[in-house]
Amino acid sequence: MKTPRFIKPLTTALLAASLLAGCQGVPLDLSKRTISDRSQVDPFKGRRIAGEATGFQLMLFIPIAINGRYRNAYQNLLEQAGDDLLSDVTVTESWQWAFVGTLYTTRIEATAYPRKKADTPAPTAAAAPAPLEDGGAKRP
Numbered sequence: 188m189k190t191p192r193f194i195k196p197l198t199t200a201l202l203a204a205s206l207l208a209g210c211q212g213v214p215l216d217l218s219k220r221t222i223s224d225r226s227q228v229d230p231f232k233g234r235r236i237a238g239e240a241t242g243f244q245l246m247l248f249i250p251i252a253i254n255g256r257y258r259n260a261y262q263n264l265l266e267q268a269g270d271d272l273l274s275d276v277t278v279t280e281s282w283q284w285a286f287v288g289t290l291y292t293t294r295i296e297a298t299a300y301p302r303k304k305a306d307t308p309a310p311t312a313a314a315a316p317a318p319l320e321d322g323g324a325k326r327p
Contacts, residue, residue, distance in 0.1 A: 215257045215261055217273075217276055220268065220272055221272065222272045226303075228271075228272055228274075228301065228302060229301055232300065232301050234299055235297075235299075236268055236296070237294055237296040237297075238259075238260040238262070238263030238264030238265070238294070239263060239293065240259035240292070241290060241292045242290075242291050243285070243289070243290055244289045244291065246288055247288060256291065256292075257293050264295050264296075267299070270301075271299035272302060273299055274297065274298045275296075276296070276297040277295070277296045278293065278295050279293070
């Protein structure tokens with residue numbers, strides 16, 4: 188029995204699509220914990236922190252822990268930051284040759300600033316009730 192002519196191109200297209208889908212990374216949103224209002228933080232108590240994650244590209248073709256390394260490095264950074272807000276975020280990518288592939292390292296550095304403590308308002312005297320609009324006169 189002869190194979191239909193569309194099978195070979197379809198198989199090739201599906202194979203190419205599955206290989207390309209494996210190369211897709213995970214988007215990373217750095218804006219969730221960054222400082223949008225400088226009055227929220229104490230600018231004199233900032234500290235430098237860093238998160239790092241590594242992946243390996245076997246024989247320059249098979250990714251091992253490559254796609255999620257930005258997310259993993261950012262999670263590591265957030266663990267060190269605790270409740271602090273982040274500023275001056277830098278992302279550094281480095282690589283190193285290995286015998287059967289390449290080692291890729293992602294390092295995310297930031298300055299973590301503690302949030303200012305909410306000021307508790309000073310106790311005030313009880314406010315007097317507002318006067319009535321008609322001067323307090325009773326109506327019949």
